[in-house]
Amino acid sequence: MPEGHTLHRLARLHQRRFARSEIRVSSPQGKFAEGAALVDGRTFVKAEAWGKHLLHHYDSGLVVHIHLGLYGKFTEVALPMGPPVGQVRMRMVGADFGTDLRGPTACEVLQKAELKTIADRLGPDPLRRGEDPDRAWVRLHRSRRPIGALLMDQSVVAGIGNVYRAELLFRHNLSPMLPGELISREVWDDMWTDLVALMKVGVRRGKIITIRPEDDHGETYAKGRPRSYVYRRAGLPCRICSTPIAHSVLEGRNLFWCPTCQPG
Structure with missing residues (x-):
């Protein structure tokens, strides 16, 4: 989607x-x-x-x-x-x-x-001017659902899909299973700022780019597999620590994360 x-x-x-x-x-x-x-x-x-x-x-x-x-x-x-x-x-x-x-x-x-x-019924959209990230944080902080599920809930944040969900959590070293109520306001503010910047790049470039330059070693993958930190890289070595990327299903959607960089 x-x-x-x-x-x-x-x-x-x-x-x-x-x-x-x-x-x-x-x-x-x-x-x-x-x-x-x-x-x-x-x-x-x-x-x-x-x-x-x-x-x-x-x-x-x-x-x-x-x-x-x-x-x-x-x-x-x-x-x-x-x-x-x-x-x-x-x-x-x-x-x-x-x-x-x-x-x-x-x-x-x-x-x-x-x-x-x-x-x-929509949460704040990171790409719309004047959106208030506090509205999303309040919903996160009141929920015991995993952050990995909450980020895909369009009533929490509008516009995030599976790729941005997986990559954002990796970039902030957060386990997708961490309950939303444990996310501090400071952590959420950092995530929101990062998400806004990443999605603006997506609009400008027409594709999702999430790898920091210092972590990008120019690997090539089979056609259809995105260049990412964790998304659709199950079993491949983590770009940071070489741990095999894990995969499971959370609320009906594929989930990817690094067990070492994103400890549960």
Whole structure:
């Protein structure tokens, strides 16, 4: 599933390509036909992301809410666009570019007031200006759930996925099994600052980069395996201490950590 930086990159891209233009919106697949008709021909005002949610605002006050889920993907193409290929949930055509959306978990039209329902269930987003990390810490500090589970809870922090979860905990030498109530405010402030910086790099570079330069020895791995400290490196030696990276499943998601650098 795309993590928060991917949605913020998409928001910036769509802002550049569609803002202040009248957009033709359709649903070749048909599942979004009614929603598309509500915004078709309207002026695109802005795009923004909140955690793993992408929001398209139109001058009518309506908002298209998109959650990519596991399989959702936008395909961006210059005009003229050819016939839709595959199950295209939403097609947007602007002045110079078009985009096709396939396979999202959610693609729906909302009133601005309805966005509050989404916002109320999300924790602070490290990539949104003015977000308060204290809101996340309060939820962490009141919970006995493992920190590894809490970081994946979008009501605690919006936008963190499995990669950032694993890498952030390693960078701060924290066991993923440590109860949230044992995380001090000082430790959380350091984690938040680090997370903001890492995710900004993700937005800028278009990929997750978490390895500090002094720990990066230029190893190459099989295609599809990320260059990381612990994520998807089960059984490989830790970059710091050479202990084999451990793997288990926590609340239905794969978990990776170093038993030596992140003692339980």
